Amino acid sequence: MRGQDSLRLADLVDQMELPETQVAEGAWEAPRRRTRRRRAAVTGIVMAVMLVAAMSALSLRGGTGSTPPTGPAHTSAPSPQDDAPRTDAAGMTGIDHAHTQRLLTRAWWAGLDTVPRLDPGPTTDLADDPMTEGVFATVDPDNEAVPIVLGADGRWRRIDLPSLVPIDDGGGYTSPVIRPTAISPDGTHVALPQPDSLVVVNLTDGSHRTYPMPDAFLAYAVWVDDTHVWVAAETDTTGTVVDLDSGHRSPSSLGPSTAYVDGDTLSWGRNGDSLDWGARPDVPTLGNNSGGLLPFPPLLKGDVVVGDHAVNHRAIGSEDPRLGYGVVAVDATTGDVLAYLPTGQGRDLEVLLGWQGDLPVLGLRDGTGKYTSTVITAWDYRTGHLEPIAQTDSHAIAWRRQVN
Numbered sequence: 001m002r003g004q005d006s007l008r009l010a011d012l013v014d015q016m017e018l019p020e021t022q023v024a025e026g027a028w029e030a031p032r033r034r035t036r037r038r039r040a041a042v043t044g045i046v047m048a049v050m051l052v053a054a055m056s057a058l059s060l061r062g063g064t065g066s067t068p069p070t071g072p073a074h075t076s077a078p079s080p081q082d083d084a085p086r087t088d089a090a091g092m093t094g095i096d097h098a099h100t101q102r103l104l105t106r107a108w109w110a111g112l113d114t115v116p117r118l119d120p121g122p123t124t125d126l127a128d129d130p131m132t133e134g135v136f137a138t139v140d141p142d143n144e145a146v147p148i149v150l151g152a153d154g155r156w157r158r159i160d161l162p163s164l165v166p167i168d169d170g171g172g173y174t175s176p177v178i179r180p181t182a183i184s185p186d187g188t189h190v191a192l193p194q195p196d197s198l199v200v201v202n203l204t205d206g207s208h209r210t211y212p213m214p215d216a217f218l219a220y221a222v223w224v225d226d227t228h229v230w231v232a233a234e235t236d237t238t239g240t241v242v243d244l245d246s247g248h249r250s251p252s253s254l255g256p257s258t259a260y261v262d263g264d265t266l267s268w269g270r271n272g273d274s275l276d277w278g279a280r281p282d283v284p285t286l287g288n289n290s291g292g293l294l295p296f297p298p299l300l301k302g303d304v305v306v307g308d309h310a311v312n313h314r315a316i317g318s319e320d321p322r323l324g325y326g327v328v329a330v331d332a333t334t335g336d337v338l339a340y341l342p343t344g345q346g347r348d349l350e351v352l353l354g355w356q357g358d359l360p361v362l363g364l365r366d367g368t369g370k371y372t373s374t375v376i377t378a379w380d381y382r383t384g385h386l387e388p389i390a391q392t393d394s395h396a397i398a399w400r401r402q403v404n
Contacts, residue, residue: 127206144176170217176396193218285335287328339381
């Protein structure tokens with residue numbers, strides 16, 4: 001967030017009236033059914049995994065109204081290394097396959113009862129009650145075309161635009177209008193893909209602007225900077241950059257697996273063989289960022305890049321029995337694998353969200369379906385430790401991906 005005056009998420013949670021939402025049994029069944037249908041229709045590409053990003057501190061209060069001791073060391077959730085072995089960052093060896101599935105299915109999930117919930121409370125209309133800065137976004141649980149945004153002041157606003165509809169893949173399947181990359185770098189705008197346009201909402205005054213993209217069936221809206229958004233359809237391998245000031249549209253050779261940081265670009269996705277920089281030589285790596293249901297930008301901060309790793313690479317995760325999917329941290333200058341976090345056999349068990357300080361923030365889901373909440377957690381790739389931050393029932397969530 002911007003400067004010392006911006007509230008940290010932990011501070012927001014401390015002052016908010018958070019609902020004691022119960023985990024709804026079967027809440028993920030409808031998305032799973034859509035996922036199965038879309039795999040058949042769109043060659044392995046399905047509804048986007050949508051979750052939240054970067055929170056700047058870990059002092060959170062529980063959802064019951066009590067105030068437990070501050071900090072991750074006081075949560076009842078066991079560290080994942082209690083059930084899953086530490087990975088060898090240099091050679092990715094010494095992994096005990098008998099334990100690699102425990103991270104999302106056993107004691108770690110059962111111990112998350114005291115991790116606070118982050119689900120919308122009472123809302124006001126953004127048009128009547130604008131905010132200085134948005135930090136978190138989701139959708140109305142009863143209407144996936146109505147975004148709900150958490151402001152830096154700790155209050156929730158609805159973006160109630162009758163023209164908004166759910167994202168349409170062009171084949172008749174829809175998904176919520178909030179993508180993980182929805183919030184602008186400065187927190188003042190939200191970008192919403194639509195079937196025939198890009199809609200950008202100004203959170204500071206409640207206004208919005210529509211940028212026509214006839215019959216494009218946009219699925220992606222990725223912020224290049226505060227005034228430019230990259231957009232594309234679900235199956236596109238290249239896109240269009242929209243200038244929000246002029247409305248001008250420029251073709252882009254880049255795809256949805258591209259991160260935009262400090263004037264440079266880093267593409268790392270389905271191919272997975274190298275870190276493809278825009279302004280410097282490509283860097284070969286054994287890791288990849290092709291494990292998600294849809295390709296999305298990697299997380300990049302300093303010399304560390306984090307990807308959603310798939311088991312389609314012979315050097316990592318191809319052991320017998322195979323490791324399954326996971327999250328990989330790579331040195332952005334050398335391509336060396338720094339750490340690997342195995343998360344299971346499915347493509348929908350993790351999502352890259354953002355940063356908390358210098359730690360990547362992940363959204364983790366239980367592969368067995370017993371625990372239906374999404375757990376937002378910081379991953380200390382240097383020690384293998386997971387630090388739970390919050391949990392939510394929503395599967396359509398966004399957070400500003402770059403947080404100092």
